[in-house]
């Protein structure tokens with residue numbers, strides 16, 4: 001039985017003061033549902049969010065992590081640093097990190113393996129560009145991201161993974177994939193996971209859709225059979241909007 005999971009990705013928005021304001025408002029709106037909710041926030045906001053959400057079901061996530069345990073990696077953050085402040089999830093391989101920060105399927109794989117060796121659950125992002133979709137290569141691209149990102153990860157570890165399908169052309173553009181397009185790719189992702197791990201394992205993996213999810217389209221997306229949740233960018237910045245998505 002997969003528990004639906006809706007996570008906000010704040011990207012590089014919200015100072016600590018903004019985060020505290022959001023968290024207090026969100027906590028007062030949040031009544032507890034059958035849906036798992038999380039906020040993936042900038043590193044500087046995480047400790048404050050952990051403190052405010054303590055004792056609630058609201059989880060927190062980071063947006064990136066380094067794969068080394070420690071070392072001379074100026075500007076980076078390790079898995080243990082995140083564990084110590086109670087982080088539950090970490091996004092890996094978001095298309096913005098692939099595009100602007102040279103994240104590759106290889107570094108995604110190293111980060112996935114390091115996280116799966118910790119208490120933090122990875123949210124691995126996959127998704128094609130508009131050119132790849134128009135060229136009929138969307139499914140090949142996503143399959144290759146899955147195969148490379150999940151290389152050498154066994155079935156026992158794989159059940160803790162969340163996969164987020166985020167077509168690049170739908171991120172921040174207002175152009176959401178239709179329920180049918182998103183559902184079709186998420187079904188393809190589930191079938192790829194069956195090939196890699198077998199049905200029992202693949203059945204337990206949470207698959208989210210991300211890309212211009214809003215209160216108005218959340219139900220259409222969430223009602224697709226193989227979509228178990230959403231990774232929400234812009235619409236997670238307002239407590240009321242994010243709550244409306246969770247209450248779809």
Ligand SMILES: O=C(CO)COP(=O)(O)O
Pocket residue numbers: 009094166170171172173174210211212213231232233234235
């Ligand atoms: O990138 C996203 C979530 O990770 C999606 O962003 P938007 O919801 O702003 O399109």
